[in-house]
Amino acid sequence: AQKITQTQPGMFVQEKEAVTLDCTYDTSDPSYGLFWYKQPSSGEMIFLIYQGSYDQQNATEGRYSLNFQKARKSANLVISASQLGDSAMYFCAMREPQYTGTASKLTFGTGTRLQVTL
Amino acid sequence: DVKVTQSSRYLVKRTGEKVFLECVQDMDHENMFWYRQDPGLGLRLIYFSYDVKMKEKGDIPEGYSVSREKKERFSLILESASTNQTSMYLCASDGGDTQYFGPGTRLTVL
Numbered sequence: 001a002q003k004i005t006q007t008q009p010g011m012f013v014q015e016k017e018a019v020t021l022d023c024t025y026d027t028s029d030p031s032y033g034l035f036w037y038k039q040p041s042s043g044e045m046i047f048l049i050y051q052g053s054y055d056q057q058n059a060t061e062g063r064y065s066l067n068f069q070k071a072r073k074s075a076n077l078v079i080s081a082s083q084l085g086d087s088a089m090y091f092c093a094m095r096e097p098q099y100t101g102t103a104s105k106l107t108f109g110t111g112t113r114l115q116v117t118l
Numbered sequence: 119d120v121k122v123t124q125s126s127r128y129l130v131k132r133t134g135e136k137v138f139l140e141c142v143q144d145m146d147h148e149n150m151f152w153y154r155q156d157p158g159l160g161l162r163l164i165y166f167s168y169d170v171k172m173k174e175k176g177d178i179p180e181g182y183s184v185s186r187e188k189k190e191r192f193s194l195i196l197e198s199a200s201t202n203q204t205s206m207y208l209c210a211s212d213g214g215d216t217q218y219f220g221p222g223t224r225l226t227v228l
Contacts, residue, residue, distance in 0.1 A: 045219035103149035103168040
């Protein structure tokens with residue numbers, strides 16, 4: 001069974017500083033995808049970044065980058081130059097391979113609440 | 119632009135009531151999902167559907183059922199609401215690249 005672990009329930013970071021949110025995963029499938037979502041206080045889940053298990057390079061999207069260490073089974077999210085608007089819950093998720101006749105599901109971690117301070 | 123809508127942002131129901139939560143997507147996606155979110159537990163999958171009238175149980179299906187009569191609409195049904203079903207309910211639609219989420223329904227069962 002797939003499992004995602006986020007060990008940091010809450011994090012603080014000063015504005016303009018970089019912050020790393022930890023995520024480790026466990027799976028026996030060689031093919032999988034890793035996602036990060038942001039959930040502001042409004043409740044909607046916003047997709048941030050994706051990393052495929054066969055991707056050679058770490059994914060980047062603007063100020064977001066994913067530090068993918070396959071051997072360690074970690075997929076940490078790095079946010080550079082934090083902004084007040086980055087204050088939110090952040091979820092790491094893993095997608096299992098898709099099999100015929102069903103849908104590919106996501107397994108989510110418990111989340112990390114990030115608070116950006118002045 | 120991708121759009122997933124949910125019928126209510128906030129809902130208050132009484133124990134024993136039948137509750138319908140509706141989700142609509144406008145992207146012609148085959149796969150749709152219902153999650154509940156509770157503090158400290160993350161998102162947990164209740165049910166999902168991979169085609170019209172096709173559904174599968176997720177990790178916590180007890181006390182819930184679903185309906186998918188049309189491709190764009192996926193409904194979550196609480197047959198007899200209980201207080202332990204007070205939660206945030208999130209619907210998602212899968213575009214192959216990622217899942218797109220609705221705004222969520224915060225359900226309180228009194």
